Amino acid sequence: MGAVLAVTIGILVIHVNFVIFQGLFDAIVRDLTDYRFGNLQVTDEEDYIDKSDHSLVNWFERIPYVYAATPRLDSSAAINITKFGKRIEETRVPVVGVDPLRDIRASTVHKTVTEGQYVFSRNSIVLGSNVAKDLGGAQVGDNVKLKIVDRYGQDQLKRFVVTGIANSPGGQGFDYSVVMHIDTLRDMMNREGYTGSIMVKLNDPTKATEIKEFFLRSFPNQDFKAETLEEVAEQQLAGFRSGIAMINMIGYFGMMSSAFAIVTIQMMLVNGKTKEIGVMRAIGAKRKDILIIFLFQGLIIGTIGATVGTAAGLGYTIYAMETKMSWNNSLPLEVTIQWDKVIQTALTSFSLALIASLYPSYRATKLLPVEAMRTV
Amino acid sequence: MTKIYGEGDTQVRALRDVSFSVRKGEFLLIIGASGSGKSTLLNMIGLLDRPTNGNVIIDGINTSTLSDNQISSFRNQKLGFIFQSANLLSDLTVLENVTLPRQILGNNETAISDAKKLLTTVGLEPQMYKRANKISGGQAQRAAIARGLANSPSIVLADEPTGNLDSVTAETVVQLMKSMSRKLGQTFIVVTHDPSQFGDVDRVITTKDGRAFEGKESNKIEVTA
Numbered sequence: 377m378g379a380v381l382a383v384t385i386g387i388l389v390i391h392v393n394f395v396i397f398q399g400l401f402d403a404i405v406r407d408l409t410d411y412r413f414g415n416l417q418v419t420d421e422e423d424y425i426d427k428s429d430h431s432l433v434n435w436f437e438r439i440p441y442v443y444a445a446t447p448r449l450d451s452s453a454a455i456n457i458t459k460f461g462k463r464i465e466e467t468r469v470p471v472v473g474v475d476p477l478r479d480i481r482a483s484t485v486h487k488t489v490t491e492g493q494y495v496f497s498r499n500s501i502v503l504g505s506n507v508a509k510d511l512g513g514a515q516v517g518d519n520v521k522l523k524i525v526d527r528y529g530q531d532q533l534k535r536f537v538v539t540g541i542a543n544s545p546g547g548q549g550f551d552y553s554v555v556m557h558i559d560t561l562r563d564m565m566n567r568e569g570y571t572g573s574i575m576v577k578l579n580d581p582t583k584a585t586e587i588k589e590f591f592l593r594s595f596p597n598q599d600f601k602a603e604t605l606e607e608v609a610e611q612q613l614a615g616f617r618s619g620i621a622m623i624n625m626i627g628y629f630g631m632m633s634s635a636f637a638i639v640t641i642q643m644m645l646v647n648g649k650t651k652e653i654g655v656m657r658a659i660g661a662k663r664k665d666i667l668i669i670f671l672f673q674g675l676i677i678g679t680i681g682a683t684v685g686t687a688a689g690l691g692y693t694i695y696a697m698e699t700k701m702s703w704n705n706s707l708p709l710e711v712t713i714q715w716d717k718v719i720q721t722a723l724t725s726f727s728l729a730l731i732a733s734l735y736p737s738y739r740a741t742k743l744l745p746v747e748a749m750r751t752v
Numbered sequence: 753m754t755k756i757y758g759e760g761d762t763q764v765r766a767l768r769d770v771s772f773s774v775r776k777g778e779f780l781l782i783i784g785a786s787g788s789g790k791s792t793l794l795n796m797i798g799l800l801d802r803p804t805n806g807n808v809i810i811d812g813i814n815t816s817t818l819s820d821n822q823i824s825s826f827r828n829q830k831l832g833f834i835f836q837s838a839n840l841l842s843d844l845t846v847l848e849n850v851t852l853p854r855q856i857l858g859n860n861e862t863a864i865s866d867a868k869k870l871l872t873t874v875g876l877e878p879q880m881y882k883r884a885n886k887i888s889g890g891q892a893q894r895a896a897i898a899r900g901l902a903n904s905p906s907i908v909l910a911d912e913p914t915g916n917l918d919s920v921t922a923e924t925v926v927q928l929m930k931s932m933s934r935k936l937g938q939t940f941i942v943v944t945h946d947p948s949q950f951g952d953v954d955r956v957i958t959t960k961d962g963r964a965f966e967g968k969e970s971n972k973i974e975v976t977a
Contacts, residue, residue, distance in 0.1 A: 659856065
């Protein structure tokens with residue numbers, strides 16, 4: 377029973393780790409994809425894209441694998457508000473310019489607007505929840521002033537009406553930024569016709585590299601840079617991956633510990649059955665018969681433990697999926713069942729249980745009948 | 753044969769130059785005080801241990817030439833064991849215990865039916881399906897006798913089979929062993945410290961200080977090579 381429990385817990389730990397940490401990683405990838413970068417991001421290698429964003433968007437949207445594309449422009453601004461007679465200012469606030477009609481197809485960041493609505497007009501602005509808080513609790517309907525330094529170094533001032541407050545679970549959205557109409561931002565930056573990036577959402581994310589290469593071949597002399605999410609967010613994701621790998625290693629060490637527990641338990645069993653082993657040898661059982669008995673026991677332990685552990689792990693995974701389990705009560709985990717990993721974990725645990733039974737089984741065969749039967 | 757345990761100053765000669773023959777069908781008692789070497793002698797005959805010098809020849813086969821696997825097979829087919837405390841496997845039923853030697857032999861076809869017959873013979877039919885740890889000491893010893901006879905061995909070796917039993921049960925067990933010996937013609941070699949329980953037997957060997965003597969203490973003749 378103890379040995380079976382050891383195997384079960386070993387597998388369950390792996391599954392729980394996977395749900396939480398892989399789920400967290402996948403959730404971050406999901407949000408980065410959905411809010412910021414899409415499956416593919418096109419930028420200019422040196423400066424801004426000066427080709428018409430409409431033509432680029434249309435080019436992408438003619439490809440069957442592409443669901444939608446949208447232009448974006450980034451800058452930073454100083455923002456101030458006067459509330460209850462008091463002026464509050466924040467500097468270096470990231471600004472994102474979006475095309476409202478295309479953005480809501482290529483991105484889901486508009487769904488993070490918890491109060492009010494997304495950008496819809498040239499003078500509407502959506503504040504990230506943290507920006508709104510820093511501005512003394514700015515609300516929908518408030519007036520704010522933005523100051524942006526244009527390409528010529530001139531301050532450009534404009535008044536906006538707050539139409540929405542964005543608050544994304546886990547903060548991967550525009551919680552720390554402000555969102556305005558891209559044309560308004562272009563005007564303020566004196567960058568009419570320029571685009572910072574094209575965000576492309578795909579029907580089939582596995583085609584990202586293929587479409588990227590097709591795009592670059594189609595526009596060979598345009599200084600375009602096209603990157604998949606993996607490439608764009610490489611640094612962000614690399615750190616997470618290392619963390620997950622380490623967590624997984626800890627999980628597998630845990631599984632190996634359960635193997636040691638099985639060795640110990642099996643040795644106790646061999647010691648406890650010494651007299652019976654002696655009797656069996658006395659009535660004619662060969663060493664290999666004894667070996668098979670204890671190996672079979674290890675097989676049973678591995679089978680039951682792997683089955684129960686996998687069932688418990690899958691149960692936990694399905695529970696996490698159904699309840700949209702969230703990390704730290706904020707970021708909803710992206711939980712999936714990866715059957716190859718499930719099978720790999722079960723087989724590894726089963727194999728370890730069997731291997732752990734080898735030494736005790738071998739020791740059982742070494743008992744001499746006459747010595748074994750002296751055991752009281 | 754001789755059996756020495758240990759080395760140098762801690763050497764113990766458990767058996768010293770013991771040599772004798774046993775005829776088929778004999779009911780032989782080996783008696784002696786505690787530590788006299790009788791159980792060691794039985795272990796040698798039962799191939800549970802190997803002599804330091806000498807050999808054991810059973811049915812014309814010199815067992816000192818056999819490998820470990822061959823000895824195991826030999827024990828299974830030629831020898832039957834009845835231990836002092838029955839030593840049934842507690843996780844198995846009485847019937848399963850009795851079929852075990854046949855299963856080890858690999859002859860399962862009539863194992864169960866033959867085991868049932870044996871258990872009926874020893875009066876354990878009602879206890880057949882009970883777990884071995886749920887029956888009395890006397891019943892366990894009778895089951896052990898049935899197990900010892902399962903493969904129709906040439907020799908049945910019993911080490912203090914009545915040692916843990918009350919006198920009434922002991923008498924029952926002794927009579928059972930003697931009747932099986934008569935009925936099946938098997939050789940019984942029984943180690944005991946109380947020969948009076950067994951009454952008249954074909955032969956008695958007495959052990960003392962590792963030596964073996966024909967007959968009881970009072971009229972012993974040493975059996976040596």
